[in-house]
Amino acid sequence: MHIDDTVAAISTAPGEGGIGIVRLSGENSLDILNKIFVSIKNKDTSDFSTFTMRYGHIIDPSNNEVIDEVIVSFMKAPHTYTKEDVVEINCHGGVVPVKRILEAVLKCGARLAEPGEFTKRAFLNGRIDLSQAEAVIDMIRAKTDSSMNEALKHLEGKLSNKLKAIKDRLVDMMSHVEALIEFPDDDIEELMYGQIENDCLEISKSLEDLIVSSDTGKILREGLNTVIIGKPNVGKSSLLNALLEENRSIVTDIPGTTRDVILEYLNIKGIPINIMDTAGIRNTEDEVEKIGVQRTLEYFNKADLIILMLDYSSELSSEDEEIFNLLGNKNAIVLINKVDLDRKLNISKVKEFVNEKRIINLSVKTGEGLENLKDEIYAMVYKGEVKYQSDVLVTNIRHKDLLIKSRTSLMEAVNTLSRQMPLDLVSIDLKQCVEYIGEITGENVHEDIINRIFSQFCIGK
């Protein structure tokens, strides 16, 4: 496939900044630049060496007026971000210079790039595979160091290489199977059945390891959805504020203070947390509060982790018990807050309700127990297994779903083999398995899916 138009976009974030960048990619990039760029030394761009920069001015082609003082860089195909000629115009940061330079570039024949089009070209031109392109957006969205490190590993091809190794093995097996179908040989057939079955099981184990890693990986990419619930006045909003180290939520000693769900983002030991403070759960006649309680329950159902708060200084109430009943087998930590006050809470009774959940004593007021809470969340996410920290994690649900499908095909092959059914059927299963892996890397994936992935990108990426 040959892409023959040249695209341009503002690649820096909108707003005021030190520098703004307008990026061009495509075979006319340098010609377009030549129409609007004048260097002090009056050199034209024909002898612009790759990966060098030049100082000069951008001129408005319609009236020859200077738009801005700039530095331009040139990267020659194919060793560039997109594998096409790339020009970057570094102008003064601010909304006007980048916008006017972009207009000038468009007037001279560039087309406005779609969101993610530079990265899409890097994919279509074969510099990176689809899973690496997806990592580019994860990189931009990452809220913590751990999330970013994981995205970088994907970007650098750690997952792609693993998948490639798996695919190579499958293709190898397929050729053996094909050979045996074409030239049946009773002497080795039985031996081959066992051998292929073994290989399938081994590959299935590698797929399984990747699938398991997605429990942690998804959290690093999307954040752990954590909902603080409890009856009114136990200190939910105080906890949110303490974790954020700012007064985000209104705190008063009036029960029913919080009426809506308040969402904030936290970084707990590198784990991105989407934390939600909610309206205290109770039966109420107040119309606004009722809606708030309803919302609390909706978020409760979607949560990855529930932080259930109790009040050390008050007796267990029917409201607390109602919340215990909601918990079921939800992933939850029980926090007993206000341990700085005198105890009225019957702790052994709490334990009867939530015997298998972790209970942590805390005082938001003094800060006691806050570190224990953070340690517990970290341990839950990493499940205490260090193996995830060095190896690559599957972070993307699309990838996880395809890995599950490819493993299912592989297990179908195993099933076929163990029942000594014809090898043609095994061949079909193996082919299916390879195709699912190819959907992750983008070798064979429907255009709609590619478009959907890149449409999530920002402009200029």
Ligand SMILES: Nc1nc2c(c(=O)[nH]1)N(C=O)[C@@H](CNc1ccc(C(=O)N[C@@H](CCC(=O)O)C(=O)O)cc1)CN2
């Ligand atoms: N100014 C600028 N900064 C940027 C980018 C960019 O496009 N422009 N990037 C993008 O968003 C990121 C860097 N990513 C990049 C990835 C590959 C290539 C590239 O030219 N690769 C060539 C090898 C170049 C060489 O080694 O000489 C290649 O793979 O062939 C450039 C940038 C972050 N910083």
Ligand SMILES: Nc1nc2c(ncn2[C@@H]2O[C@H](COP(=O)(O)OP(=O)(O)OP(=O)(O)O)[C@@H](O)[C@H]2O)c(=O)[nH]1
């Ligand atoms: N002594 C003591 N008081 C606390 C502690 N944590 C919170 N409080 C107080 O408890 C009261 C209620 O706190 P909030 O954070 O508003 O409670 P909430 O659970 O958000 O309440 P609703 O929004 O009404 O559901 C406030 O007066 C807080 O200052 C604590 O650890 N110790």
Ligand SMILES: [Mg+2]
């Ligand atoms: Mg509150």
